[in-house]
Amino acid sequence: MPDALPAAGQRQRSSATPLAWAYVALVLYASLYPFSDWRWPPGLALADLALLPWPPWIDHYDMVFNLLGYAPLGALVFLALRRAAPMALALAAAVLLPAGLSYASELAQQFLPGRHPSLKDLALNAGGAATGALLAGAAMALGLLRRWQRMQRRWFLPHSAGALALLALWPAALLFPAPVPLGLGQGLPLLRDSLAQLLDGVAWAEPAHALLAASSSAGPPLRPLGETLVTALGLLAPCLVAYSAARPGWRRLLLAGGALGLALAGMTLSTALNYGPAHALAWLTPHAVPGLACGLLAATLLAPLPPRLVAGVGLMALTGLVAGVTQAPDDPYFAQSLQAWEQGRFVRFHGLAQWLGWLWPFAAMGWLLARLAQRRPEA
DSSP: OOOOOOTTOOOOOOOOHHHHHHHHHHHHHHTTTTOOOOOOTTTTTTTTTOOOOOOSSSHHHHHHHHHHHHHHHHHHHHHHHHHSSHHHHHHHHHHHHHHHHHHHHHHTTTTTOOOOOOHHHHHHHHHHHHHHHHHHHHHHHHTHHHHHHHHHHBBBOOSHHHHHHHHHHHHHHSSOOOSSSTTOTHHHHHHHHHHHHTTTOOOOGHHHHHHHHHHHHOOOOOHHHHHHHHHHHHHHHHHHHHHBBBOOOOHHHHHHHHHHHHHHHHHHHHHHHHOGGGTTTTOOHHHHHHHHHEEEEEEEHTTTTTTHHHHHHHHHHHHHHHHHHHHHOOOOOHHHHHHHHHHTHHHHHHHHHHHHHHHHOOOHHHHHHHHHHHOOOOO
C-alpha cells in the first residue's frame, strides 16, 4: 500500500493526552497506596490541615524519586496542551497542574498512617514537572516533535493516539512480577477472591459465593505447552495492537521486532529487580524461548492483514492471554517477588506497575473494540 499521508485538514490526535491521564491515575495510586486505615491526623486542627511540614531528615533516594517521578507528567501535560495553547500558557499549566496534583496528594497523605506529607516533596514534584515541561519545550523548539509527527503520519493511521499510548505503557507493565513470562492481566484471580470474601456470609449471595469459592480452588497447573502459548500470546498481543494502528507494509515487521526487543529488556529488568542482577536471565526458561519464537512467527505471518481484521484477531489473542494467565498456578517464588515489591523499596513502583500489568490487556481490548466500531474508512 502506498505511504499516502492524511489530508491537510485531517489532524492526528496527540497520544500525550491519554498518557497524561494514565500517568495522573498512576501517580495518585502510588501517592495514596495502600488506601486503608484512613483517619483524621491526630492533634491536627482544621486550620492547620493545609500547612505542610518541612521534614528535618534527608533521604536522597526519596528526593530523586520525587524529582524524577513528576518530570514525565510535566512533559506530557505540556505536549497535550501545546497544540491548542501558546507556549507560555502550556509551560505554566505543565508546572501548575502537576504541582496542584502533588499538593492534593500530600494533603490526602495526612489521613493515611505511615505516610509522611512533606513540603519538600511538593517542591521536588513541582521542580520535576518544570524540568519535564522545559525539556519538552526544548524538544519542540529544536523541531524534534515535528519530525516525530511526520514519522507518525507515515507509520500510523489517523486516530491512533490510544494505541500509541498503550504501546508506550506496555514495557512498564512488564516490570511487575508475572506468574508466566509476558503474562499480563493477572488481576482477575485477586478480584475474584476479593469478591468472594466480600460476599462471604451474605445470605442472598450464597450461590454466587459458592461459585466464586469453587473457582478459587487450585486447579491443575499449566502444562509446558500452556506456558509456551501464554508467552507467545503475551508477545503477539502488543504486536497486533500496533498493527491495528499501523499502515500495512514493512514497518509492521519492524514494530514486531521492536516489541520483541522491549519484551526481552522489560522481562530481564523485572527479573533483575526481583532476584538480583545475577539472575536477570532466569526468566528465559525452556518454555519461554519457544513462546517468544512462536509469538514472533505469528506476528510475522499476520503482518499483511488489514487493520480491522487485525483488531479482531487481537481481541482473540488478548482473551487467550488473560484466560491463560488466570489458570497459572501459585508459585512460591512469585509470591516472594510480590512480597518484596509490597514491603521493600519497590513499594514506590508497586502501584504503578501493578495496575499496568493488571489492566493493560483490558485497556487494549477496549481500544480494539473501539477500532472495530469505527465506520470511517481507513487510510
